[in-house]
Each structure stands twice: as C-alpha cells, then as structure tokens.
Amino acid sequence: MTADRTPVTAARRGRRPGASTTRQAVLDAARTRFATDGFTATTIRRVAADAGVDASLVMQFFRSKDELFAAVMSVPADALTRFSAAFEGTDDLLGARVVRAFIDVWEVDARTSEPLMAMLRGAIVNEKANEQLREFLQERLLVDAIASRAVDGATLRAGIVSSMLVGLMVGRGIVGVPTLTGAERETLVALVGPAVQSVLVPAAPVTDVKEKRR
Template sequence: MTSGEGRGGAAPTGASRTGTRGRGRRAGGGDTRAAIVAAARAQFARHGYDKATLRGIAREAGVDPSLVHHYFSGKAGLFAQTLDVPVDPGAVIDAVLAPGLDRVGWRIVEAFLGVWDAPGRRESFVALLRSSMTSDEGARVLREFLVREVFGRVTAAAGVPDAALRASLAASQVLGMAVLRYVLKVPALVEASDAEIVERLGPVLQRHLVDDVPRRD
C-alpha cells in the first residue's frame, strides 16, 4: 500500500509540472522562433514599426522576452525576418558606417543594391514594395523602419540638424529608385548598371544625410 501510494503520489506532481508549463510561457523549441516571427508580424501591422516593442511581441508569442533576444539581434533583425529576408539590417548599416562619413552616401546605395540584387531576395523586396504601395500599414512600417533604423542611424552618427527631415529625404530617394527600377521597371533604370546608379545617387544621399545645407539669407 505504501508502494502504491508512492507511485500514486508521484503522478500528480509530474502532471502539475506539465500543466504549469503548458499554462505558462512557451519554452524554447522548434516552433518558438516561428511563433515570435508571427507575433512580430502582427505587432508591426497593428502598431507600426516605431510603437511595436520586443516585450509586446514576446507577450503575444507567449515567450519570455529573453528568447526574442536569443533568436534575433534586435527589433530591426526581427523585422527583416517578418519579411522573410535573410539579411541583418543592423550589420549592413554597421558596415556602411565603419569607414566613416566620407562617401557614406555612395556606400548606402551600393549596400541597398547589393541586398536587393542578391539571388533569391529580389522577389521578397518587390513584394514588400508592392505592399507599401497598396497598404497603409505596409507603407507605415516600411517608412518608420527606414527612417529610424537605416537613415536615422547615419544622421545620428553625423550629428546633423534636421535629422528626421534628412533621413526622410534620403529614404524617398532610395525608395523612389527602387519602385521605378524593380516594380515599374522603367527601362533606363533597369538597364543602368549598379555602378552608374551608385555614382549618380550617392552624392544626393551624401548631401541629404551628412553635408551642411547652405542657409538662405
């Protein structure tokens, strides 16, 4: 009887632990990463890039916030994963900024073209651009991401005034070129080489992001 009670007593304890784990946060596992990406996609669509938080994404995914940091490099990296694009935006901008601000405009254009033209990636970016043209939510998320995580980092490094305006103007140049070249397929832009686009658009971004703007008297 004592032996039976021992076996009977062990079972509820195990069941209790299992039940607690089921009702609590999701542990790390094969489906955890996918759950975080799905939650992030929903949060970005609902709140936009700026207002979505990693803690809120973790809460919606049912995981501990530390797991989000474990699987992803940050909000920018997680956003890239929601687009199904295997690129870490933070690493790309780090590489662009590493040599300093001299000719950073040229390097930004070169980096964008390198990412977009890589095999298997163009389709994802074209889908993103199309979504931004037809969806208010898609446009807001892409706009906020580019202004904050890409061009905003450059203006912050440059310490320039009117940083938000400068970042927005730079984003408009790059997005405009991308839409015309990859979505609308304007012949002159499609046929232009990457090097030619870099040399023509680079100085424009340099002026927007870094150079002093002459004041009108």
Template structure:
C-alpha cells in the first residue's frame, strides 16, 4: 500500500532512543501495538508507522516481520494471509460469473480448511459477545474493501461490495453460529445456487 511504502521510507532513519532490537519480544510488541491500533483506529486509519512508534521499533522492522499492513492484520487476527489475499482479490474480474465466484470463495474460506476457517469463525463467534471482537470483525470487512479489487465494480463499488460481504457474513452467522436448522442442514451447492444471483445483482446491477 502507498501509505505503508511512505512509512517505510520515514522509518529507515537511524533508530532513536528507546527503540527495541530485532528480537522475538519486538515482534510481539508489534503485534500488541497493532492489535490496539486496529481496535481503536480501524484498519484504514492504522499505518505501519504508527504501529512501529507504539511498539518502539523502526517501521522497517515491522515491514521485515510482516511485509504489509494486510499481512500484519492477518497476524493479529490469527488468519492466514493467503485467506485474506484470496478474499480481497475475489472482486477482480467483474463478469457474469462474479456472484458465483464470490460465494464459492467465501464458502471455501469460512467452511474449508480448518487453518483458515477456524480463525474466521472464532472471530465471528466472539463478535456476538465482545466489543473488541466486533471491532476486529468490522476491520476484517473493511480490510477486504480496502485491497483495491472493488475498482472493477464501477460506481458505488465499496458500498455494493460491503453489502455483499455483509450478506455473506449473515449467512455464515445463521448457518454456523445460530445454527438455523434449514441453513445448517442445507447442502453447499444449493446455497451457492441460491445466493449467487443475489450477490451478482448486488455487485453488478443490471443496467
């Protein structure tokens, strides 16, 4: 991200007084600082430079540990960065199959391999009862909208992508958290077939 690149340049100067050395404790300090920043400021307003300052390290060290703000967020949430990247890229290539592709990608992430689905479901479950977890879920959704893939969707892209994301999160809430019997028992392919047209219309309205 542009802001992150600017942060790196600003942080490459000589380490100031009180700065930590590159150790395991420094990495944990960065994670702790990032967790607070994401919770208090949100994904969009959080910068690598601010996280580095909070942690008492150079921003170049944060980049060395995590590579990007998105990967830092993934580490804070205990979600594989590959899952975040895939979910962010799913909006690219707007076409007549976009709705189905988005739905299938979300099912794969939220109900697929445990290393990806379990952290996502834990975040969703915690958001039902914990304010900080709700902020994390909010930032998770915001992070997907901030990755740039929505640029192919035209006008009001972020709003329409946000609606689609919220619809799908609602489905997984009803299916996995509340366990609405008809949703919990439904076969995935049936749900994909029923959801895809609505997500398609939300993302790429006709006309």
C-alpha cells in the first residue's frame, strides 16, 4: 500500500486578511498595553499576543518599540477642540471648566485617554514621550488658549496649570492615591478649579477695584 504523500499545509500565522485592519488592531493593543504597563514593561511580544498576531508582523508595521509608541501617541484632533472650548466664554468659573474638560479628555473617552496615559507613563523613561507630553499640554493646549485671553505671563501660567493638572492625573491614574481615585469628578472640579482659576485669571489690583466702586 502506497503511503499518502500529500503534503500537509501548515497553519498560517502572521498576516491577517486586510493589512490596514491588522495594523489598527496592533495599534489598539499597543495603546492599551502602553497605558496599562508603561513604556519599559511593554514588549513587542506582548502587544503581538494582545493583537493576536506574530511579533514579526508587528515589526513589519513598526520597526521598533519606539516607532510603535510614537504611532500610539497620536491623539485625536477633537481632543484639542474639546479642551480649547473650555476657554471660551467669560472668566467666571474658567478654572472649573478647564479642570472638568481636562479630566474628561484624560478619563472619559478611550480614544484620547489611552494615548495620553501612555504618554504620561512613558514620559518617565522615554524622551520622545516626554517631549510629546510637554507639547500637548503646554504649547498646543494651554499657551494658545491662555495667550488668547491677553494675560501677562501666559507661558508661565500655562506651565503652572499644566503641572497642577498633570500632578492630579499622576496621583489619580498612576500612583493611585486612594483619596483621588475614589473622588468624583465634580468633587475634584470644586476643589482644584479655584486654584486653577487663580492662575488663569489674575485678581484685579486693589486700586482697580476701588476705581470700579466709584
């Protein structure tokens, strides 16, 4: 009896049908992994396993972990629009609007919260992430918005406010300070808003106040 010599076709691994779909799956997996584990602990193999593909395929799309991280850090443009909208209107309760919008951008929408949290975790050990985070917070968001209000020292005020808000996110999202993680958004707005307000909207000089009363 002649043995069956029909070749056995090995199961294919790697590329899924539709390169663009697969690439997006890798990005989605990497975004979540970077946001959860940070830059150092995230590996190409872990991202590949999360996306259900081979590590070699991830390397075909992104030649290194640095390049993958750079792609993950792309934040949707509407995040800028939503945050900038907080600066529209009068100065009344501006601080509260800014804090509320900041928390929403970082925590409510996964399309923006995961890239931003990945940036924040990565900024500790990755210069590219550090640079991207500085640009996002200070130049692209706060400086333009504050400068548009014609206040003195816009850059310094942007740096102070961004440091306050990033500190809030570090304590709430990375360090996990219990009192912060357990606080409702509006509680944080009520507590942090006045401090941000004092930086964004300088108090009128005493002489100006007296003049207005006459």
